[in-house]
Amino acid sequence: MIDTVKALVKPTRDDKTEFDTVFEKATAMAEVADIGGIKAPRRCGRQTQRSNVPADNVQVYYRRAVFLPFLDSMIQQFDIRFGERAVSVVRALALIPNNIHQTTDDAIDEIISYYEVYMPFPDSFRQEFRLWKELWRVQNEKPTTLTSTITDPIVCSTIFPNIVKLLGLATFIDKRNIKFTRKGKLVIKIYQTLSREIQ
DSSP: OHHHHHHHHHHHHHOHHHHHHHHHHHHHHHHHHTSOOOOOOOOOTTOOSSOOOOOSSHHHHHIIIIIHHHHHHHHHHHHHHHSHHHHHHGGGGGGSTTTGGGOOHHHHHHHHHHHGGGOSSGGGHHHHHHHHHHHHHSOSSOOOSHHHHHHOTTOOTTTOHHHHHHHHHHHHHHHHHHHOOSTTHHHHHHHHHHHHHHO
16 A cells, blocks of 8 residues: 555656646635735745755745655655564564454564564464464454453463564554654664564
């Protein structure tokens, strides 16, 4: 899904007709609001506190100063928030009993390759996962969140040491995600959390 959105946004950045459409709509809205049209801010030789891009007219100015930086920022945020490493961090969410029927062998391989250093017994993870999947297949009511999964009385760290460890890590990461949402800090805090967990 994210790749689809990025595939739509990147050509929009390079297509000048897309901005022309946006600018025409903005101009029409300015006329309806009766604010005297869209004007570029004054430019001076040494502007350091705001965008001071050279432009021949108002439309070119707003394309360079607002439209292109906005699209660049959006693409960059998609890469930061939904890049391969960020997606790998949340792979453990596939272990939630309500999601387990959707888990494929490829997803298990990715979980093992990413979380292997955190697992107490990585060699037995596949067998443990099969037992985990079978346990929840026969249950009528399945937990739908990380917290409800960990606190469920069926979950036993003796029988499922790897899975309980990964669910604990994912719960910790999930709580950190809520606090750190500013640019880039979300992903950095997740990696710091995981690196502390190794030691």
